[in-house]
Amino acid sequence: MEPTVDEVYDMPGHLVRRFQQIAVAVFHAEVGAAGYDLTPVQYAALVAVATNPGIDQATLAGLIAYDRATIGGVVERLVQKGFLARRVSGRDRRARELHVTEAWRENAARVTPAVQRAQERMLIGLTQDESGRFMDLLRKAIAAANDLSRAPLRLAGTDETAGD
Amino acid sequence: MEPTVDEVYDMPGHLVRRFQQIAVAVFHAEVGAAGYDLTPVQYAALVAVATNPGIDQATLAGLIAYDRATIGGVVERLVQKGFLARRVSGRDRRARELHVTEAWRENAARVTPAVQRAQERMLIGLTQDESGRFMDLLRKAIAAANDLSRAPLRLAGTDETAGD
DNA sequence: TCAGATTAGTAAGTATACAAATGATATGTG
DNA sequence: CACATATCATTTGTATACTTACTAATCTGA
Numbered sequence: 001m002e003p004t005v006d007e008v009y010d011m012p013g014h015l016v017r018r019f020q021q022i023a024v025a026v027f028h029a030e031v032g033a034a035g036y037d038l039t040p041v042q043y044a045a046l047v048a049v050a051t052n053p054g055i056d057q058a059t060l061a062g063l064i065a066y067d068r069a070t071i072g073g074v075v076e077r078l079v080q081k082g083f084l085a086r087r088v089s090g091r092d093r094r095a096r097e098l099h100v101t102e103a104w105r106e107n108a109a110r111v112t113p114a115v116q117r118a119q120e121r122m123l124i125g126l127t128q129d130e131s132g133r134f135m136d137l138l139r140k141a142i143a144a145a146n147d148l149s150r151a152p153l154r155l156a157g158t159d160e161t162a163g164d
Numbered sequence: 165m166e167p168t169v170d171e172v173y174d175m176p177g178h179l180v181r182r183f184q185q186i187a188v189a190v191f192h193a194e195v196g197a198a199g200y201d202l203t204p205v206q207y208a209a210l211v212a213v214a215t216n217p218g219i220d221q222a223t224l225a226g227l228i229a230y231d232r233a234t235i236g237g238v239v240e241r242l243v244q245k246g247f248l249a250r251r252v253s254g255r256d257r258r259a260r261e262l263h264v265t266e267a268w269r270e271n272a273a274r275v276t277p278a279v280q281r282a283q284e285r286m287l288i289g290l291t292q293d294e295s296g297r298f299m300d301l302l303r304k305a306i307a308a309a310n311d312l313s314r315a316p317l318r319l320a321g322t323d324e325t326a327g328d
Numbered sequence: 329t330c331a332g333a334t335t336a337g338t339a340a341g342t343a344t345a346c347a348a349a350t351g352a353t354a355t356g357t358g
Numbered sequence: 359c360a361c362a363t364a365t366c367a368t369t370t371g372t373a374t375a376c377t378t379a380c381t382a383a384t385c386t387g388a
Contacts, residue, residue: 002211002214002272002273002276003211003276004211004215005208005211005212005215005216005227005228006215007211008207008208008211008212008228009208009227009228010299010303011279011283012187012283012286012287012295012298012299012302013187013188013190013191013204013282013283013286014204014208014228015299015302015303015306016180016183016184016187016302017184017187017204018229018306018313019180019302019305019306019309020180020181020184021229021313021375021376022306022309022310022312022313023176023177023180023181024177024344024375024376025312025313025376026177026309026312026313027177028376029312039343039344040177040178040181040344041343041344041345042343043172044169044172044173044178047166047167047168047169047171047172048169048172050166051168051169051170052169056366056367057366057367058365058366058367063169064169064172064173064178065182065185066344066345067344067345067346067347068346068366068367068368069345069346069347069348069367069368069369069370070343070344070345070346071367072367072368072369073343073344074343074344077342077343089366092353092354092365092366093352093353093354093366094351094352094353094354094365094366094367095353095365095366095367096366096367108166109166112166112167115175118177119175119176119177121309121312122176122177122305122309122312123176123305123309124305124308124309124312125304125305125306125307125308125309126301126304126305126308130301130304131176133297133301134176134298134301134302134305135174135176135179137290137294137297137298137301138176138179138180138183138298139174139179140289140290140294141183141286141287141288141289141290141298142179142182142183142186142289143289144288144289144290145183145186145190145285145286145287145288145289146186148186148189148190148193148285148286185345188345188346188374189346192346203373203374205373205374205375206373220336220337221336221337222335222336222337230374230375231374231375231376231377232336232337232338232376233337233338233339233375233376233377233378234373234374234375234376235337236337236338236339237373237374238373238374241372241373253336256335256336256383256384257336257382257383257384258335258336258337258381258382258383258384259335259336259337259383260336260337
């Protein structure tokens with residue numbers, strides 16, 4: 001039998017889509033209230049570059065599971081905002097070395113608490129215990145299905161060739 | 165202290181983003197293998213219209229938590245594919261009545277099994293029991309945070325005004 | 329009944345996502 | 359060294375997503 005809307009809405013794919021929608025909305029609300037105009041993706045990129053100074057875009061993409069074609073625009077917008085510096089690598093002239101700017105280092109401490117609040121708020125319906133179990137299950141599901149997506153997380157220091 | 169990439173990657177917002185990425189990839193793979201070029205969003209829209217013949221776009225958007233501005237393009241592409249018919253409503257000339265076409269009714273039975281397989285495959289890392297608990301937690305989290313998003317699910321027959 | 333508020337749909341602008349193709353540069357092999 | 363291959367980044371094209379603004383149509387209340 002063909003499913004009804006209610007059944008489709010209760011499928012894992014749709015529940016996840018809906019929760020992600022909520023997660024992004026909450027992130028914008030909290031970070032916006034703190035006076036910043038940053039997306040979840042932009043924030044993750046900034047933290048990744050801060051943790052790995054001089055990283056190139058392709059490696060950055062692998063670190064946080066972005067598409068290589070998408071990262072260019074994300075970086076570009078962060079350069080526009082003055083939070084990232086991008087320059088051609090000396091070792092490999094195809095690559096762009098990325099660094100966070102002093103401006104970001106000065107602002108990070110004000111953005112981070114807003115991000116933390118967003119993470120708590122999106123799980124407002126769950127107890128501490130449930131939140132923990134939810135994240136355990138999410139981690140486990142992702143670990144098993146990681147290779148099924150086109151932009152699989154590439155751990156630093158790992159060099160599995162993506163069978164594609 | 166400022167978080168590292170690993171810490172950001174382990175935040176609920178990012179885990180959900182990653183799982184949603186996987187969910188979409190798996191959906192495309194399964195539905196594509198069945199010979200169809202449909203997105204998760206398009207499939208949900210088709211099921212919603214099939215369940216509610218003559219529904220207008222705004223109500224459809226509310227049913228499956230889409231943005232009103234997004235649904236237009238989704239419907240347009242489904243009309244192009246010959247799966248949806250759209251005509252101006254007699255009762256309200258602003259509204260467009262939507263109906264699935266005979267073409268969709270003939271193909272639905274071949275698409276649905278692929279969609280079901282996708283739902284199972286994205287949870288391949290979890291046992292049946294864990295999958296159930298995962299979905300329970302997801303439902304509970306969404307129910308509590310529903311109003312925090314700009315495109316909250318509007319249950320049919322409910323008329324709460326979105327406090328914004 | 330008529331002015332004001334609401335609503336349906338669209339449009340423009342911004343930001344992910346991802347596929348496929350391209351240009352520039354590296355690298356490995358003979 | 360020359361050539362095939364691989365890689366980095368970008369470009370093009372398609373599809374969500376959401377904001378703000380706008381038009382057209384409908385509804386509401388005095």
